Amino acid sequence: FKFTFHRTVLMSHTPASTSNANLERTTPLGLEDPSEIYRPSPPEFKLEVEDAERKFRDYDNLEGSMTRVKKTYYEMHSQQTHAYAKRQAEKYSKGIIGKYTIMEMLDLVGQIIDESDPDTTLTNDIHMYQTAERIRERYPDLEWFALVGLLHDLGKILALKGEPQWAVVGDTFITGCQPSPNVVFGMESFKNNPDICDERMLGKYGMYQANCGLENVVCSWGHDEYMYQVLTRNNSTIPEEGLYCIRFHSLYPWHHHGDYDHLCTDKDRSMLKWVQTFSSFDLYSKDEVVPDVAKIKPYYEGLIAKYCPGKLTW
Secondary structure, eight states: OOOOEESOEEEOOOOOOHHHHHHHHBOTTSOBOHHHHHSOOOOOEEEOOSOTTOEESOOSOOOGGGHHHHHHHHHHHHHOOHHHHHHHHHHHTTOOSOEEOHHHHHHHHTTOOOTTOSSOOSOHHHHHHHHHHHHHHHOTTOHHHHHHHHHTTGGGGGGGTTOOGGGTSSOOOEESSOOOTTSTTTGGGGTTOGGGGOGGGOTTTTTOOTTOOGGGSEEOOSHHHHHHHHHHHTTOOOOHHHHHHHHHTTOHHHHTTOTTGGGOOHHHHHHHHHHHHHHHHHHHTOSSOOOOHHHHHHHHHHHHHHHSOSOEEO
16 A cells, blocks of 8 residues: 655545534533534635645655654554553653743754654754644634644654654554554554454454544554643643644544544544644645744744643643
8 A cells, every 4th residue: 555645635524414513512401512602613724835746645665764764663563552552641641751831842842853754854843833834824813723733743752751753753543453454554564563463452443332432542652642641731721622633633544544433423523624634734834944933933932821831741
């Protein structure tokens, strides 16, 4: 199989059925849920970019230093078991790294180049500013959405805190069940993962029940879940839609291939539109144009002060 994405993309969102919409907007007593009145609707998204021939996420043509990408994924798929992911989530739920501001961590993450990414050799802070600025340009009224662009990869700070990159970066997958056939490098890359021989984890459901919800599954451990933990533990006021983008933006089998729908709830499906929209900015903002960080930094400092101020427990 081959992952080849072109830089021209049209994201079209199919509205939920009437029955699903009613389920999402109604309380157990049959009354309309007032929170849904104020919940933002996903923006209709069409990204117009140049260089339509540039390919993204092409894992079949890795040469030279890019062989590190395959190595990272094979290590990840061999060692990221269900038990390992649960241990990591428990370990970092205690805020063991210390107290730092968002901007302090953003300065540190500038030391990281993602070894799983075949599309860029820029440091992660530059990519995060690129994503944020592209969102801000397109949706200037959704300030929290731009902030999500800035924060989405900040969990990669774990790579500077003793974790190997295979435990931090790259696409995620749901552990505890059969791996999706659409994972990067396919099922062959899982041949050394002991979970594939565990009868409890066989089949598309594995250890889970139908429609149990993404909040009740265990994804492979990485920067997505870690940053979600940090923000929720510190009572960030970023809307739930933004937190979903941060938590699941690397779950490509779900938001790009439609896998795992059998585990999803109607809420997950409604959030999918936001994650897909965000993912396009994340992917297609990767270019060699570096934002003027000194110029735009005060704007983002203001958003941080509003949505996740002060020193956070990491």
